[in-house]
Amino acid sequence: MDTGLHNSCIECTKAYTESIGGRWEIYSPDGHAVMTITNKDKCQIRDCASQNLSKDHIFPIAKGGTDNSENLQVLCRHHNSSKSDTVVSPIIKSVGDVKNKMICERYLPILQKARKEKWSLKKFELEITKSVRELIIWKRNLSDEQLKNFFQNEKERNNRKHSVEHALKKFRQYCETAILEANEYIARNNRVSKN
Template sequence: METGLHNVCKACSKSYSESVGSRWEIVSPDGHQVIFITPKSKCKICGSRKNLHKDHIFPLAKGGTDNKENIQILCRKHNLRKSASIISPMIKSVKDIKPKMICERYQNIFKTAKKEKWSLKKFELEITKAVREFISWKKSLSDEQLKEFFVSEKVRNNRKHSTEHAIKKFRQYCGTAILEVNKYISENNKNLAS
């Protein structure tokens, strides 16, 4: 039942792949680190050798990179528990974050956070806002402009993704997830005003 590459059953492997598969198209992280889980690999937190996943210490959804400095091996339990949180045993404050863990496009926020000694929570809020603004900027591009963007990202990060597929997946994401987020924000703002 093990698939070998990630040491999980086929059903878990499929659901995990579906949940993380479009992140390159959506958040366009810097880097492209291929990590293989070997029989010697173990969870960074508990030491388990079962159901291991490649985890981004600083989440891609929060401006993290796919560089080796930002990758760790976690068991399924700890990876799912961590989710997209930046608070982990590895990161307790902004000073614990290495520059190579954050995408180049967000380095100005990172430098300001370190200089002004922001709390981790404030940094997380600011970088999350910047990632949302970046996604909105990409959404505003025409398909031709988006194709040019993805082509340059493929070259810069040594990716092999199909640009046509990337455009399709990104537009699908924009058609559902962004609308859901905007609806959620709108409803919560109304609740705050009441």
């Protein structure tokens, strides 16, 4: 989304990208480079020779992931776009593989509980999805005036090109879709939480 609210936790994912010569530099909100993609980089998918590269989130933003360098990997655009925005990268095989900086601070208590109780990765994803859904529902219930104020500040801070009204419309559409997708995921995977 162009609004910057494609993620439920905007504070952890306000990165931006800049092209410098033959490389792409990806920056964090505080201006530190978190990733550089050069001509020497390769897609992380085995036997892929594509040079049309992009960053990919190991732990998806839709599941509370961040733009921290520990949560980024290089994939070609084909493999990145063919992968769902809600699929955790295959390099994550257990909760123990999830690093603290891969997920938003608000979800760290869930990660700590998952480690302590030795949850399966599926159960951890389910609990994170429930928490993300609750945050989206809370944001959806904000008044138009509250959201307009937020979007105006966001537009000024991040030099967004779209109008506040456009951002509000897109956000309202996003909320319904995101909640529906979260509910479907939870319904499909709820039996895992009983383990």
